[in-house]
Amino acid sequence: MRCLWYDCNARGCIPFCNISSPMKADSWISAWQFCPIFNHQADAFHPQKGRRTVLAKFDKHRYPSVHRGIVCAALQALRLEAHPAAQRFSEQDAAILIEEAAAPDHIGDRQQGRGLHYYNSVKPDGSVLPLHPATGGYCNGKGAPAPSPLTVLDAEYRTALALRRAGKDDASMRSLSRAVHMLADICCPPHSSSLTYFSFYGAAHKRYESRAADIFWDSPPEQLDESAASMKWAEQAVGKIPYQTYVNLLCGSVPVSGKEWQTGTLPKICNTLAQSGASHLEAVLGSDETVREQSIRARLTVSISNCAALLAAFDRDLTEDNPAILREQHPYWLKSFNTAFVVSRSPFYLHFAEDGTVAFVTQEGKALGISRFGRVLLTLPNADLHTQFRIGREPLLTLYPDGDQDKLLAHIRGQLHCIRRVSNLQGNLFLSQVSFALVNQPPDSARFLF
C-alpha cells in the first residue's frame, strides 16, 4: 500500500517517504503510524519544535461523524443505567437526535462557520486565555464571545425545551441535538485549545479527529453497525454520568452590579470541560500515538457521559414546572435590559413553527418584524417582512431574524434595529446587542417603542 505521505511526494515535500507497508490496507492512520518519518512529521505541529511542512490527507468521510456516535451512545448509556430520562425519548426522538447530530458542521448550515465551534481555554502553546466578563465563558476561534459553543448550547437547549412544551417534538429534538453537538465539541481537545481547522494546527486537529473516528467506530466501514459500535462506548460511560453537575442549567449568567456578571451553570460546566480538554494538548500535537489513543478514549468517554447528563437534564427540566421555559400561551413583554424601553405596550405571544423558529405576535395579530432594509416594525405580517426569529443567548436573550446568526435584533438609543454582528469583539460584549429580556409583567414606568 501507499504511505499516507506518498501524495506529498508529488509536491516534492517528502521525497523519501514512498514506502510499502504490510499494514491493513484500509487504514490511512495505521499506515501513518508506521511511516518511518512519522515522528519527524508529528513534530511539525509542535509549537516549540515545529515548522510548517505539509497537510496530511485524512479521509474524513470513511466513517459517519463521531457526533452521531456520541448521541447514540449517550442515549444508550441512559438506557443501560435505567435512568427515567431514557423514557422521555421515543424511537423517533432518538432517530432525529442522531440524524441532526452532525448538521452544525455541514457547509451552509446556519450554525456552521469558521471558528464558531471553538471554545478556547488555551492557545496552542498552552498559555491560558481569559474568560469573557459577561458570558463567563471562553471566546470562539475568532476571539469573539458569541456565537460560541457555549452561547449556542445555551440557546438551543432553551429552544428545545420551549419547542417540546409547544408540542413541536421534532423541532425540539433537532435543537437538543444541536445543543449536544456544541457540548461534544467543547469536550474535543483541539476545539478548546485554539487548534483551528484553518490555522497552522489544522492538520493536527484533523489527525486527532480522524484517529478518533477510527477508534470510535472500530470496524471496517462497509460492515459498520452504528448502534453496536456506540454500545461499546455507552458501556464505558455507565457509572460516569455527572447528573448532579447538570442541575440548574437554566440559571444563566446575569448582571449583578455595574459591569459585573454572575456566571451561570452552563458556563461553569463548559469551562471545566474546556480546561480538562486543554490538558490534552500534548496528546494532540505530539508524536506518541499511544498517548494520543489514550487521550481520545478518555475524551470520548467524557463527551458521552456529559452529553448523557445533558439529555437527562432536558428530561428533568421539562418535568418540573419551570417558569424559565418559554411558553406559547403566555403574555410576554420584550424589555430592553438596563433601560426603560419596552418594545410594545401590548404583550407578545410566542408562536413556534415546525422549523424551530418563533414569531412574536400581539393579541391584535400584529407581529414583530424586520423590513428588507433592517428596520424593526410591529405590524400586520406581510410579504416584505421577516417575522420568524431564532432565540439566542449571549448571555441574555438575543433574537436572530430568520435564523441568520450574523444579524441580531438590537436596541440602540431607543430604536430597534436589525444589525450585523460586530465581529472579533474583545472584552465586554457590545451591550446594546444583548439587552433584551422577556418579562412576565408589564414593566412599570416603561417607555414603549410601539
Ligand SMILES: [Zn+2]
Ligand atoms: Zn462542530
Ligand SMILES: [Zn+2]
Ligand atoms: Zn473538529
